[in-house]
Amino acid sequence: xxxxxxxxxxxxxxxxxxxxxxxxxxxxxxxxxxxxxxxxxxxxxxxxxxxxxxxxxxxxxxxxxxxxxxxxxxxxxxxxxxxxxxxxxxxxxxxxxxxxxxxxxxxxxxxxxxxxxxxxxxxxxxxxxxxxxxxxxxxxxxxxxxxxxxxxxxxxxxxxxxxxxxxxxxxxxxxxxxxxxxxxxxxxxxxxxxxxxxxxxxxxxxxxxxxxxxxxxxxxxxxxxxxxxxxxxxxxxxxxxxxxxxxxxxxxxxxxxxxxxxxxxxxxxxxxxxxxxxxxxxxxxxxxxxxxxxxxxxxxxxxxxxxxxxxxxxxxxxxxxxxxxxxxxxxxxxxxxxxxxxxxxxxxxxxxxxxxxxxxx
Amino acid sequence: xxxxxxxxxxxxxxxxxxxxxxxxxxxxxxxxxxxxxxxxxxxxxxxxxxxxxxxxxxxxxxxxxxxxxxxxxxxxxxxxxxxxxxxxxxxxxxxxxxxxxxxxxxxxxxxxxxxxxxxxxxxxxxxxxxxxxxxxxxxxxxxxxxxxxxxxxxxxxxxxxxxxxxxxxxxxxxxxxxxxxxxxxxxxxxxxxxxxxxxxxxxxxxxxxxxxxxxxxxxxxxxxxxxxxxxxxxxxxxxxxxxxxxxxxxxxxxxxxxxxxxxxxxxxxxxxxxxxxxxxxxxxxxxxxxxxxxxxxxxxxxxxxxxxxxxxxxxxxxxxxxxxxxxxxxxxxxxxxxxxxxxxxxxxxxxxxxxxxxxxxxxxxxxxxxxxxxxxxxxxxxxxxxxxxxxxxxxxxxxxxxxxxxxxxxxxxxxxxxxxxxxxxxxxxxxxxxxxxxxxxxxxxxxxxxxxxxxxxxxxxxxxxxxxxxxxxxxxxxxxxxxxxxxxxxxxxxxxxxxxxxxxxxxxxxxxxxxxxxxxxxxxxxxxxxxxxxxxxxxxxxxxx
Ligand SMILES: [Cu+2]
Ligand SMILES: [Cu+2]
Numbered sequence: 035x036x037x038x039x040x041x042x043x044x045x046x047x048x049x050x051x052x053x054x055x056x057x058x059x060x061x062x063x064x065x066x067x068x069x070x071x072x073x074x075x076x077x078x079x080x081x082x083x084x085x086x087x088x089x090x091x092x093x094x095x096x097x098x099x100x101x102x103x104x105x106x107x108x109x110x111x112x113x114x115x116x117x118x119x120x121x122x123x124x125x126x127x128x129x130x131x132x133x134x135x136x137x138x139x140x141x142x143x144x145x146x147x148x149x150x151x152x153x154x155x156x157x158x159x160x161x162x163x164x165x166x167x168x169x170x171x172x173x174x175x176x177x178x179x180x181x182x183x184x185x186x187x188x189x190x191x192x193x194x195x196x197x198x199x200x201x202x203x204x205x206x207x208x209x210x211x212x213x214x215x216x217x218x219x220x221x222x223x224x225x226x227x228x229x230x231x232x233x234x235x236x237x238x239x240x241x242x243x244x245x246x247x248x249x250x251x252x253x254x255x256x257x258x259x260x261x262x263x264x265x266x267x268x269x270x271x272x273x274x275x276x277x278x279x280x281x282x283x284x285x286x287x288x289x290x291x292x293x294x295x296x297x298x299x300x301x302x303x304x305x306x307x308x309x310x311x312x313x314x315x316x317x318x319x320x321x322x323x324x325x326x327x328x329x330x331x332x333x334x335x336x337x338x339x340x341x342x343x344x345x346x347x348x349x350x351x352x353x354x355x356x357x358x359x360x361x362x363x364x365x366x367x368x369x370x371x372x373x374x375x376x377x378x379x380x381x382x383x384x385x386x387x388x389x390x391x392x393x394x395x
Numbered sequence: 396x397x398x399x400x401x402x403x404x405x406x407x408x409x410x411x412x413x414x415x416x417x418x419x420x421x422x423x424x425x426x427x428x429x430x431x432x433x434x435x436x437x438x439x440x441x442x443x444x445x446x447x448x449x450x451x452x453x454x455x456x457x458x459x460x461x462x463x464x465x466x467x468x469x470x471x472x473x474x475x476x477x478x479x480x481x482x483x484x485x486x487x488x489x490x491x492x493x494x495x496x497x498x499x500x501x502x503x504x505x506x507x508x509x510x511x512x513x514x515x516x517x518x519x520x521x522x523x524x525x526x527x528x529x530x531x532x533x534x535x536x537x538x539x540x541x542x543x544x545x546x547x548x549x550x551x552x553x554x555x556x557x558x559x560x561x562x563x564x565x566x567x568x569x570x571x572x573x574x575x576x577x578x579x580x581x582x583x584x585x586x587x588x589x590x591x592x593x594x595x596x597x598x599x600x601x602x603x604x605x606x607x608x609x610x611x612x613x614x615x616x617x618x619x620x621x622x623x624x625x626x627x628x629x630x631x632x633x634x635x636x637x638x639x640x641x642x643x644x645x646x647x648x649x650x651x652x653x654x655x656x657x658x659x660x661x662x663x664x665x666x667x668x669x670x671x672x673x674x675x676x677x678x679x680x681x682x683x684x685x686x687x688x689x690x691x692x693x694x695x696x697x698x699x700x701x702x703x704x705x706x707x708x709x710x711x712x713x714x715x716x717x718x719x720x721x722x723x724x725x726x727x728x729x730x731x732x733x734x735x736x737x738x739x740x741x742x743x744x745x746x747x748x749x750x751x752x753x754x755x756x757x758x759x760x761x762x763x764x765x766x767x768x769x770x771x772x773x774x775x776x777x778x779x780x781x782x783x784x785x786x787x788x789x790x791x792x793x794x795x796x797x798x799x800x801x802x803x804x805x806x807x808x809x810x811x812x813x814x815x816x817x818x819x820x821x822x823x824x825x826x827x828x829x830x831x832x833x834x835x836x837x838x839x840x841x842x843x844x845x846x847x848x849x850x851x852x853x854x855x856x857x858x859x860x861x862x863x864x865x866x867x868x869x870x871x872x873x874x875x876x877x878x879x880x881x882x883x884x885x886x887x888x889x890x891x892x893x894x895x896x897x898x899x900x901x902x903x904x905x906x907x908x909x910x911x912x913x914x915x916x917x918x919x920x921x922x923x924x925x926x927x928x929x930x931x932x933x934x935x936x937x938x939x940x
Contacts, residue, residue, distance in 0.1 A: 040846070040858070041842050041845075041846070042845070042846070043845065043846050043847050052774070053774055053775055053777075053778050056772060056774060056775050057769070057775055057778075057845065060765075060768060060769050060772065060775070063765065063768070064762065064765040064766060064768075064769075067761060067765055068758065068761050068762050068765065071732060071736055071757060071758060071761045072758050072761075074736050074739075075736060075739060075754050075757060075758065076754075078736070078739040078740055078742065078744065079739065079744050079746060079750075079754065082675070082739065082740075082741055082742050082743060082744050083743075083744050083745075083746070084676070084743045084744055084745045085743075088743045089676075089743060089931075090675060090676040090677045090741060090742045090743040090930065090931065091677075091741040091742075092677060092678055092930065092931035093677070093678070093680060093737075093740070093741065094678060094680075094681075094682075095680050095681035095682065095683075095684065095734075095737075096680075096681070099681075099733075099737065100681055100684050100730065100734075103729065103730060103733040104726055104729075104730055107725065107726055107729040108722075108726055111722035111725060111726070111768065112722070114722070114768055114771075114772050115718055115719055115722050115771075115772065117772065117774070118718065118771070118772030118773040118774045118775055118776070119715055119718060119773050119774070120774070121773065121774025121775070122705075122711075122714065122715075122718075122773030122774040122777065123711065124774075125774060125777060126711045141551070174546075174551065175544075175546055175547040175550075175551055176544060176546075176547065176641055176707075178706065178781060180781070180847070180849060182778070182846065182847025183847075185777065185778040186777065186778075187706050187777050187778060187780060187781070188706055188708075189706050189707045189708055191635075191641060191642070191707075191708050192546065192634075192635045192636070192641065193635030193636075194635075194708065196708050209847060209856060211847065211849045212849070213780070213781040213782065213849040213850075214544070214781060215471075215540050215542075215544065215547070215850075215851040216547060217471075217538070217547055217551060217552065218467050218468050218471065218538075219467060220467075220471070220851060220852070220853070221462070221467070221849075221851070221852035221853040221854045221855065222467070222853075222854070
């Protein structure tokens with residue numbers, strides 16, 4: 035048993051100090067009011083203890099006091115609310131131009147993919163001094179990405195990308211926990227975040243055995259699954275041209291407008307008919323059960339690189355309503371396509387899932 | 396009081412609800428709210444002990460960091476069954492179904508609850524629910540956590556999730572029936588002169604809790620039925636693989652389970668509002684503020700559920716709104732604490748056992764409530780969500796608050812229920828042991844949580860061991876504190892001093908009838924002419940001291 039135990043986790047990110055400051059403020063408030071109440075109760079209990087002949091003094095109440103002890107806690111609460119909200123808002127805004135890392139959670143491990151194609155399991159290497167955005171998805175149940183030293187936590191959902199970001203400040207090795215109960219080995223779904231100086235990080239990247247960048251892995255998968263058959267830049271293509279699509283608003287057949295972000299691309303691969311681009315037919319087969327989450331991430335990365343000017347995606351949580359109609363390009367409509375094709379011909383038949391809705395493994 | 400008893404030694408009434416009828420049938424088919432309360436008393440004590448055994452095993456396991464005592468699956472079943480037993484089969488029914496059942500009709504001055512048969516049915520439903528949950532337990536256990544999060548529970552676990560869910564659903568109906576009975580009784584059956592402004596605060600708080608029971612409980616039933624449909628028939632509701640949405644489950648679950656926190660704590664607050672004026676010999680400070688704060692808590696409690704979901708992938712804007720509203724629900728609780736404290740000011744305070752529990756409640760609930768502010772603060776919650784900080788916070792509210800209030804209330808009304816006094820010295824000792832054991836168990840968990848130890852961990856990094864050992868040591872002290880009352884309560888049934896109608900010289904209709912009360916509570920329906928807690932007005936009568 036280690037007998038000298040700390041009562042604070044290490045501060046290893048730009049956010050840690052801010053969170054700790056609010057924590058200490060709350061510890062102060064809690065200590066003050068708890069002591070106030072405890073001392074009053076004990077003082078009254080002793081001072082006004084029942085002695086023979088003692089009569090209580092009847093007091094019905096005081097509206098003034100009631101107002102005082104409603105307004106003061108309300109005021110303090112609002113300070114805490116605003117303080118907490120400011121930190122949170124900062125945490126939830128994606129940084130501009132971050133180092134983008136992808137993470138996949140599954141029972142019971144974490145897999146990470148770096149843009150250079152390096153892959154890691156249960157360990158994540160990051161440099162100091164750089165905003166790191168981790169885009170996360172789960173292959174099965176809900177997990178949660180928790181790095182106490184960074185004061186960062188994000189539930190990792192199946193079927194939807196979420197992200198978290200941090201800027202590490204202290205080189206070192208820190209705990210990575212899954213903090214959402216996920217079954218038998220929930221407490222074994224742990225790992226470490228290794229924070230390195232930028233120089234060490236660069237040499238770590240160089241030493242890693244990558245089979246090529248994430249985008250090039252994506253390109254391989256893109257060809258392997260026959261995506262190129264339809265998604266081509268020429269005018270005879272049966273699917274929308276994907277060049278320059280990433281991060282842009284897209285008009286759908288039902289005239290809705292959505293943002294072509296990671297979630298939209300993933301949905302279009304797994305559920306192609308959910309949001310069909312205006313001017314195209316619902317002919318694409320689902321790739322659910324065929325393509326893995328890792329491959330979807332790589333393909334998305336490839337599609338990003340197809341963009342002529344690599345647009346920065348809006349916040350993952352942006353809703354289509356935030357996009358004005360005038361911003362929607364009309365290119366897709368020009369590629370009007372009438373002739374229908376049997377989709378099965380494009381996909382290797384053997385690889386199609388028997389049950390497209392997917393069953394648990 | 397010893398002087399008072401020296402003047403007229405009270406005797407047990409000849410006939411009362413306990414000896415009015417004998418035999419197992421007279422209990423199992425009773426429609427007397429007081430007997431049903433006693434049925435509940437035995438059953439919830441049973442589930443509390445089972446839940447307590449699970450808690451002890453959890454704390455024993457966590458003495459070492461590497462998970463040496465139990466298998467991971469076994470550990471997961473232990474915390475699941477601990478949570479389910481304590482939340483659904485102990486905390487929710489504890490004060491309302493035992494003390495509320497016994498006292499609400501007497502306090503409003505009537506013979507029974509509005510629907511005595513439904514009251515009995517509610518106990519049978521509770522037992523049926525308990526039977527399902529026990530069956531799930533003995534046939535292999537369930538490892539879903541008491542929160543049943545989908546899609547884990549609907550698509551991945553191999554244990555008896557549906558059986559346990561059915562148990563919880565059935566038990567839910569029992570609390571709906573109790574709530575319905577209380578609401579109708581309070582509205583329709585008050586004695587002449589018992590205006591709303593004269594209702595004891597215990598009745599007000601049970602009334603507020605009843606509103607939540609009937610409005611909230613159907614939602615948990617629906618949620619668990621949907622979960623069972625998905626699990627049993629692969630109807631996609633929550634699991635994305637079947638086209639569902641897992642965050643929807645959390646919205647539905649917490650829409651009930653946050654207000655359920657107030658089903659648990661409000662009746663406990665009602666107990667405190669009775670004990671503090673009695674042992675301070677004072678009117679409660681700010682009666683109407685205490686009464687309306689209960690209703691305010693019940694109403695606000697319904698609009699804060701997503702504060703359990705700040706890291707679950709909800710939008711920034713809804714997180715902001717739910718954080719703000721969560722602070723709104725904190726205010727009425729603060730108002731209550733200040734009013735109880737002010738009630739003691741210039742009182743004539745007797746530190747008997749119920750008062751000790753009440754003082755412990757005020758202190759521990761204050762800490763429990765204030766640490767809730769940490770969790771409602773968005774930027775801070777991100778770090779402490781799903782860690783031991785949360786565990787410590789809700790045990791301060793649920794054990795430090797609710798269980799303490801329940802024990803205080805049980806001691807306070809024990810002479811009314813049984814006609815005999817419990818022994819004061821061992822009771823004070825038990826209260827002290829409970830207080831020390833409780834703080835030793837749960838205070839270290841705040842620090843553990845901020846250090847980052849996630850909840851529901853079967854094994855943990857070695858630097859967390861010291862705090863875990865402290866917590867486990869505290870749990871063994873706490874266990875002694877909880878077991879002692881079982882012994883001396885049982886002892887008192889035979890050897891306890893005869894209490895008389897009103898051993899505490901308290902106000903309130905329940906103290907005007909005999910102890911134990913007759914089957915129909917009063918020989919004639921009382922006419923109420925005084926405010927509750929009219930402690931100063933009959934000062935000359937209490938001069939016997
Ligand atoms: Cu996990
Ligand atoms: Cu809550």
